[in-house]
Amino acid sequence: MRRAGPPVPTPGAHRGTPGYAIMSTVGRLPGGGLAKGLAVTLRTMTRRTITRQYPEVQPDLPPRSRGVIALFEENCTVCMLCARECPDWCIYIDSHKETLPAEGGGRARSRNVLDRFAIDFSLCMYCGICVEVCPFDALFWSPEFEYAEYDIAELTHEKERLREWMWTVPPPQAHDPSGEPPKEIAAAEKAAARGRKT
Numbered sequence: 001m002r003r004a005g006p007p008v009p010t011p012g013a014h015r016g017t018p019g020y021a022i023m024s025t026v027g028r029l030p031g032g033g034l035a036k037g038l039a040v041t042l043r044t045m046t047r048r049t050i051t052r053q054y055p056e057v058q059p060d061l062p063p064r065s066r067g068v069i070a071l072f073e074e075n076c077t078v079c080m081l082c083a084r085e086c087p088d089w090c091i092y093i094d095s096h097k098e099t100l101p102a103e104g105g106g107r108a109r110s111r112n113v114l115d116r117f118a119i120d121f122s123l124c125m126y127c128g129i130c131v132e133v134c135p136f137d138a139l140f141w142s143p144e145f146e147y148a149e150y151d152i153a154e155l156t157h158e159k160e161r162l163r164e165w166m167w168t169v170p171p172p173q174a175h176d177p178s179g180e181p182p183k184e185i186a187a188a189e190k191a192a193a194r195g196r197k198t
C-alpha cells in the first residue's frame, strides 16, 4: 500500500509557489516520479554548466588560500612555539645547541641549530595556528595544493621540501594607504631623523 507522505521537494520549486503545487500533484500521479525527474533534467540541460575542468583548467583560488605550509628556515629560532600550539601534534622539530666562540672579550654565546623540521600533512587540519603564533615569520601559507601521494608517509614534508614551498608563497598584500605605517618603517624613519639631527 502506498503511504501518503509529505511532498518531496523538487529543486527549483519552492513551497508556496505555483511550481511547487504543480510538482507535488504530478509526483502523486502514476509515473509522476519519472515525469518529475525528466522535468528536472530538461530544466538543468538549458542551464550553463558549472563543472570545473580540473586538472586541465586550474582553479582560480584566492591568494590567501591554505594549500600548504612553507618554512623560511633562516627565520626559525627553534623556539618550539608552533609545535607546542599545534592541536594535532603534527609538527616535528629536532635541534641541538651550538656554542659560538667569544668575541672581543665577551662571553661565549650559544644558539639553537635546527636539525629537523617536518609537518605531517596527513594529520594537519589546516587551522593555521602555527603560522599565526610563529613570532619570527618563519611559517607562511602557500596556495599550492597539488601534493597528494599514494603513500601516506610521503605526506610528511621535511624542512627541505617545506623550504621549496617558499617559492610559491604570494607576496604580502599592499599596505592600506589610510592605515598606520608599519612599525618597522616608523622606527627606521625615526632613526633616520635622529641621524640627520646629529
Ligand code: SF4
Residues within 6 Å of the ligand: 085, 086, 087, 088, 089, 090, 091, 119, 123, 124, 125, 126, 127, 128, 129, 130, 131
Ligand atoms: S595548520 Fe594547524 S594542524 Fe596544521 S601544522 Fe599548523 S597548527 Fe598544526
Ligand code: SF4
Residues within 6 Å of the ligand: 075, 076, 077, 078, 079, 080, 081, 082, 083, 093, 133, 134, 135, 136, 137, 138, 139
Ligand atoms: S614558532 Fe616559528 S621560530 Fe618557533 S620553532 Fe616554529 S617556525 Fe621556528
